[in-house]
Amino acid sequence: MTDMKKTARIPEPHLRLAGNTHLSRRTFLKTSALLAAGLVLPQSILAVPRPNEKRERYLKFYNTHTQERLEVCYRRNGRYDRDAVQAVHNILRDHRTNEIHPIDLRLLDLLHAIRVHAGQDCCLHIISGYRSPATNAALRRKSRKVARKSLHMVGHAADLRIPGIRTATVRDIARSLGRGGVGYYAKSDFVHVDIGRVRTW
Secondary structure (H helix, E strand, O other), X not given: OOXXXXXXXXXXXXXXXXXXXXXXXXXXXXXXXXXXXXXXXXXXXXXXXXXXXXXXXXXXXXXXXXOOEEEEEEEEOOEXXXXXXXXXXXXXXXXXXXXXXXXXXXXXXXXXXXXXXXXXXXXXXXXXXXOOHHHHHHHHHHOOOOOOOOHHHHOOEEEEEOOOOXXXXXXXXXXXXXXXXXXXXXXXXXXXXXXXXXXXX
16 A cells, blocks of 8 residues: 555654764763854764655655645655556646656656755645657747657656745755756746756756
8 A cells, every 4th residue: 555645744854873872971072062062063963864765755746737736655665666656657647638657766766855855845846747749749849948859758857846945946956966957947937857867957
C-alpha cells in the first residue's frame, strides 16, 4: 500500500551528533563556548542527513492546470513504490491531451532534492511535466523557445515554481545540485529542470 494521504506531514529535521559523541569535559565546554559565540559549527552536525532522507522520500505536487494535488512517499528503504510512482506519472501527465507517460525516476529524485533544499514541507507547483509530441509541436509554433526535441516529451523534464520562495532562489537551488539543465523564466515565473546534460539558460 502506498502512503498518499493528503493530510500526511513530513517530519521536521532534527540536528544530532553523529559518530563518536564521547567528549571530554574540557572539549565539551570549549566547543559549547565557541558555539555560543557563533564561531564554529561541528562538521559532525553538518554531515548528518535529514531524518528519513535515505529511508523515505516524499513528493508534494499541485498541478496548476488541473488543480490536482498529490503528497506521496514514492521511495522507502531504497525501493520505489510502484503505485506511488504511477500516481506521480498521472499528476504530471500532459493536461492538454490527458496522455500519461512514465516519468524518469532520476527526475523524481531531482525534484525530491529540490524540495529538501527548499524546505521539506514545500509544495512543487507544476506548470509542465510530460508533454506529448503533438502538444510540443503546438507550443513550438507559438514560441521558438520551445525545443523541437524537448526532454518533456520523454519524461525527463518539469517546469515548476514553489509558492513563498523566489523563483530565482529555486533556480539557484537547482543549479547547485548539478544534475542536469536549468532554465530560468523570470517573466513567466517558473524554472525548468531536466536530467539532460548540465547547462543553464
